[in-house]
Amino acid sequence: METTQTSKAVITIRNLYKRFGDNAVLNGFNMDLYEGENLVIMGKSGSGKSVMIKCLIGLEEHDSGSINVMGQNIDDLDADQLDELRTEIGFLFQGSALYDSMSVRENLEFPLRRHTKKFGRIHDAEPLVLEALESVGLAKAIDLMPDELSGGMKRRIALARTLILKPSIILYDEPTTGLDPITSKEIVQLMQKVQELYKTSSIIITHDVDCARAIANRMILLIDGKNYAEGSFETLQNNMDPKIQAFFK
Amino acid sequence: MKSILIEIGELSYFAGRFFREAFKRPFEYREFLRQCYNMGNRSFLLVGITGFIIGLVFTLQSRPTLQEFGAVSWMPSMVGISIIREIGPIITALICAGRIGSGIGAELGSMRVTEQIDAMDVSGTNPFKYLVVTRILATTLMLPILVVLSDAIALYGSYLVENLKGDVSFQLYFNEVFGSLEFGDVVPSTIKSFFFGFAIGLVGCFKGYTCGKGTEGVGRAANAAVVYTSMVLFILDFLAVLVSDIFYDL
Amino acid sequence: MKEKSNTQKLKLGIFVIAGLVLFIIGVYLIGNQQSMFGSTIRLYASFQNINGLKTGNNVRFSGLTIGTVKSIDMLNDSMLIVGMAIDKSSATHIHKGATAAIGTDGLVGNMIINIIAGKNQTTTVEEGDTLTSFRKLNTDEMLSTLNVTNENAALLTADLLKITRAINAGQGPFATLINDKAAAADISQALQNFRQTSYAALKIMQHTDQLVLSLNDSKGLVGLAKDSTTSNHIRNVAANLDKTSNNLNVAVKDLQLTINEIRNGKGTLNYLVNDTSLAIKVDTTMGKLDMTLDQLHEAGIKLNENLEALKHNFLFRGYFKKLEKEKAKVTGNR
Numbered sequence: 001m002e003t004t005q006t007s008k009a010v011i012t013i014r015n016l017y018k019r020f021g022d023n024a025v026l027n028g029f030n031m032d033l034y035e036g037e038n039l040v041i042m043g044k045s046g047s048g049k050s051v052m053i054k055c056l057i058g059l060e061e062h063d064s065g066s067i068n069v070m071g072q073n074i075d076d077l078d079a080d081q082l083d084e085l086r087t088e089i090g091f092l093f094q095g096s097a098l099y100d101s102m103s104v105r106e107n108l109e110f111p112l113r114r115h116t117k118k119f120g121r122i123h124d125a126e127p128l129v130l131e132a133l134e135s136v137g138l139a140k141a142i143d144l145m146p147d148e149l150s151g152g153m154k155r156r157i158a159l160a161r162t163l164i165l166k167p168s169i170i171l172y173d174e175p176t177t178g179l180d181p182i183t184s185k186e187i188v189q190l191m192q193k194v195q196e197l198y199k200t201s202s203i204i205i206t207h208d209v210d211c212a213r214a215i216a217n218r219m220i221l222l223i224d225g226k227n228y229a230e231g232s233f234e235t236l237q238n239n240m241d242p243k244i245q246a247f248f249k
Numbered sequence: 250m251k252s253i254l255i256e257i258g259e260l261s262y263f264a265g266r267f268f269r270e271a272f273k274r275p276f277e278y279r280e281f282l283r284q285c286y287n288m289g290n291r292s293f294l295l296v297g298i299t300g301f302i303i304g305l306v307f308t309l310q311s312r313p314t315l316q317e318f319g320a321v322s323w324m325p326s327m328v329g330i331s332i333i334r335e336i337g338p339i340i341t342a343l344i345c346a347g348r349i350g351s352g353i354g355a356e357l358g359s360m361r362v363t364e365q366i367d368a369m370d371v372s373g374t375n376p377f378k379y380l381v382v383t384r385i386l387a388t389t390l391m392l393p394i395l396v397v398l399s400d401a402i403a404l405y406g407s408y409l410v411e412n413l414k415g416d417v418s419f420q421l422y423f424n425e426v427f428g429s430l431e432f433g434d435v436v437p438s439t440i441k442s443f444f445f446g447f448a449i450g451l452v453g454c455f456k457g458y459t460c461g462k463g464t465e466g467v468g469r470a471a472n473a474a475v476v477y478t479s480m481v482l483f484i485l486d487f488l489a490v491l492v493s494d495i496f497y498d499l
Numbered sequence: 500m501k502e503k504s505n506t507q508k509l510k511l512g513i514f515v516i517a518g519l520v521l522f523i524i525g526v527y528l529i530g531n532q533q534s535m536f537g538s539t540i541r542l543y544a545s546f547q548n549i550n551g552l553k554t555g556n557n558v559r560f561s562g563l564t565i566g567t568v569k570s571i572d573m574l575n576d577s578m579l580i581v582g583m584a585i586d587k588s589s590a591t592h593i594h595k596g597a598t599a600a601i602g603t604d605g606l607v608g609n610m611i612i613n614i615i616a617g618k619n620q621t622t623t624v625e626e627g628d629t630l631t632s633f634r635k636l637n638t639d640e641m642l643s644t645l646n647v648t649n650e651n652a653a654l655l656t657a658d659l660l661k662i663t664r665a666i667n668a669g670q671g672p673f674a675t676l677i678n679d680k681a682a683a684a685d686i687s688q689a690l691q692n693f694r695q696t697s698y699a700a701l702k703i704m705q706h707t708d709q710l711v712l713s714l715n716d717s718k719g720l721v722g723l724a725k726d727s728t729t730s731n732h733i734r735n736v737a738a739n740l741d742k743t744s745n746n747l748n749v750a751v752k753d754l755q756l757t758i759n760e761i762r763n764g765k766g767t768l769n770y771l772v773n774d775t776s777l778a779i780k781v782d783t784t785m786g787k788l789d790m791t792l793d794q795l796h797e798a799g800i801k802l803n804e805n806l807e808a809l810k811h812n813f814l815f816r817g818y819f820k821k822l823e824k825e826k827a828k829v830t831g832n833r
Contacts (some may be wrong), residue, residue, distance in 0.1 A: 054367070055373060059367050059370055059371070079375075083373045086371055086372075086373055087373060089371070091367075091368070091371045093363075093364040093367065093368055094364060095363045095364060096363075097363055097364040097367065097368040098365070099360075099364045099365055099368075099369075100359070100360075100365070109374055110369070110374065111372035111373060111374075113372075113373075113374060161368075161372075204379075281505070281513060282507075282508060285510040285511050285515075286508070286510065287509045289511060289514050289515070290507075290510050290511060290514050293514065393518075393522075394515055394517075394518030394519070394522075395515065395518070397518045397519075397521050397522045397525070398517065398518050398521065400525075401521050401525075423528075427525070427528040427529050427531075430529045431529065431555055432529060432530075433528075433555070435525065435529060436528065439522075474717075
């Protein structure tokens with residue numbers, strides 16, 4: 001596989017183990033993310049996909065193995081360095097995770113409050129906020145509160161909040177769950193647009209086959225805490241392994 | 250039993266983390282002020298009404314007994330001491346445990362469940378500082394103020410009853426109240442109020458912040474916040490009485 | 500957005516300031532009551548027993564609260580020094596002779612120190628002065644004293660009851676005095692006798708007077724004096740008379756004393772009630788008095804006899820006849 005990639009790896013995961021009590025969620029997971037690609041990770045619910053990307057960004061601590069993000073081993077980073085690294089990584093949460101008590105504008109301004117190193121101190125966040133909102137096509141929603149938004153709008157606002165820091169890597173945690181097929185399609189299109197616009201590398205965690213088909217440059221199937229199979233969407237779809245076929249039915 | 254000990258251990262760890270984080274920069278002023286407003290001003294009406302009714306009822310209830318002894322003139326000092334020393338702080342704290350504690354528990358719980366806390370973390374804001382430290386500080390500082398206001402309103406309610414039933418002037422009533430009070434009454438109850446506020450914030454945040462998965466977890470967090478806070482409040486109150494008794498003897 | 504958060508801040512500010520102001524007012528009022536603010540001077544007083552006085556208790560001067568107890572130090576096993584903070588303006592009215600006493604505020608109230616104005620009204624107290632202390636009875640002591648008084652009263656009434664019972668039952672001399680009609684009659688009789696006797700005595704005196712006068716005037720005096728039997732007789736009579744009147748004098752004095760004592764009630768009641776010997780004495784006095792009176796009576800009779808005999812003596816016959824004539828003349832003139 002690596003021979004087909006000309007660009008360098010931005011994220012490298014080796015032998016990742018994570019267990020919650022008796023439940024071994026990750027069992028020696030290996031993964032590489034190359035610059036500019038859309039990597040789709042598919043797996044059943046509870047197969048450890050979300051845990052994996054949370055480990056990746058330091059929200060969960062892994063038990064053993066190594067995670068290397070943009071040349072830095074995240075185990076070696078202190079809180080400040082980790083924060084700095086996180087400005088380079090956008091994270092789109094499953095349920096959008098907009099702050100309920102804040103308006104859309106405040107939600108978007110929030111990441112700017114602390115991630116000042118990348119932009120310096122920001123005195124007027126308005127242009128950045130508007131730019132991010134326009135990139136998801138929701139500039140008019142700037143003064144609404146999250147509970148006034150539909151699910152699809154929330155997802156887009158959440159994406160805008162992720163984009164406002166202009167990250168080089170975006171992690172999508174189930175970007176289309178809980179959305180109707182049409183909205184899902186809109187979101188996927190938006191993701192592709194963002195990819196072109198910001199030249200990001202992305203990891204997309206999903207079990208939505210349509211989404212995977214539309215966006216994946218490469219796929220990893222996560223089964224029992226391991227990368228069970230790897231390859232392009234077509235390669236895996238044509239694989240006769242019943243465990244793999246189960247995903248595409 | 251073991252789970253209770255684990256819970257206490259986790260709570261202590263959580264409290265320790267609060268103290269470590271509270272003194273680290275940056276301090277989230279805006280969120281702190283917002284929480285102060287939410288907890289202070291927004292609780293005032295509830296606390297005020299409760300205090301007023303407590304003052305009213307307390308006076309109405311104890312008046313006949315004192316009348317039997319012909320000691321109605323002791324009413325202001327008795328009401329004053331009991332409200333300032335005990336009833337004001339504990340009632341206000343319990344009301345706030347119900348309103349603020351459950352609010353914090355539910356809010357942080359739902360933020361945890363919907364990954365808002367994670368989102369904050371990713372956004373470079375320490376959610377512990379932003380959410381927990383500000384809330385605990387806000388309750389710690391706002392509760393004593395609420396207690397003072399509630400005390401004042403309760404005493405006013407008591408004065409109204411006294412005035413209607415016994416024709417006592419405002420000045421005489423409050424002279425009697427403050428004449429019977431000593432710093433030994435006010436200082437411990439004020440210190441106690443700070444601890445009550447701290448307990449409400451701490452337990453509420455702890456329950457919310459460490460909330461389990463799902464909407465059920467949120468409900469449980471809110472509920473547990475109130476129950477545990479009330480329990481902790483009574484334990485603290487008991488300890489406060491013990492400690493202030495010791496200091497009173499010195 | 501900005502405006503909203505500003506009004507929030509404003510409201511929060513009002514809220515916090517309201518709370519703080521109320522708190523400060525409360526603290527100030529309490530402090531005022533405890534004279535913690537404003538200028539005070541320190542006065543001291545030493546006590547043997549402070550009866551549970553505590554720091555923070557009030558100090559009163561003429562019933563006005565003017566300060567609080569600030570310190571209590573044990574000097575030795577029988578001396579406690581109490582330091583008081585006194586409001587400066589009130590302290591100008593306290594003079595050096597003032598005394599400090601520990602008392603209670605009401606029957607079961609707090610302990611307080613009462614400062615009582617003294618006699619020395621010249622100089623006012625100064626910082627650090629020690630007031631003389633006055634140990635006022637506390638409730639405990641008061642009650643115990645009252646208890647003793649009560650016990651005494653109980654004993655007294657019991658005794659009194661005994662006495663009145665005894666009197667009613669007719670025991671003891673006093674009772675006799677009160678209840679015995681015969682004794683009363685005796686006394687009254689004795690007094691009557693006495694009156695009679697004294698009247699008789701008076702008469703005798705008059706007679707003797709006249710006799711002596713007439714003897715002086717009479718020419719037959721020499722002859723009479725020469726008659727030794729008669730002169731002896733007269734001498735006897737005079738001596739008897741002297742003795743009788745002396746006895747009478749003593750008896751009258753005795754009686755006077757007794758009556759006076761009874762009238763003045765100077766412990767006499769007590770004596771009469773408790774002292775049987777006195778009663779006996781009174782009795783015997785009465786007896787003696789009776790006897791004396793009897794003797795006197797007898798003496799009077801004897802004297803009369805003597806005089807009668809003298810009348811019949813030829814030497815005096817003429818005198819007595821003349822006396823009778825004069826008497827008749829007097830009565831005839833009337």
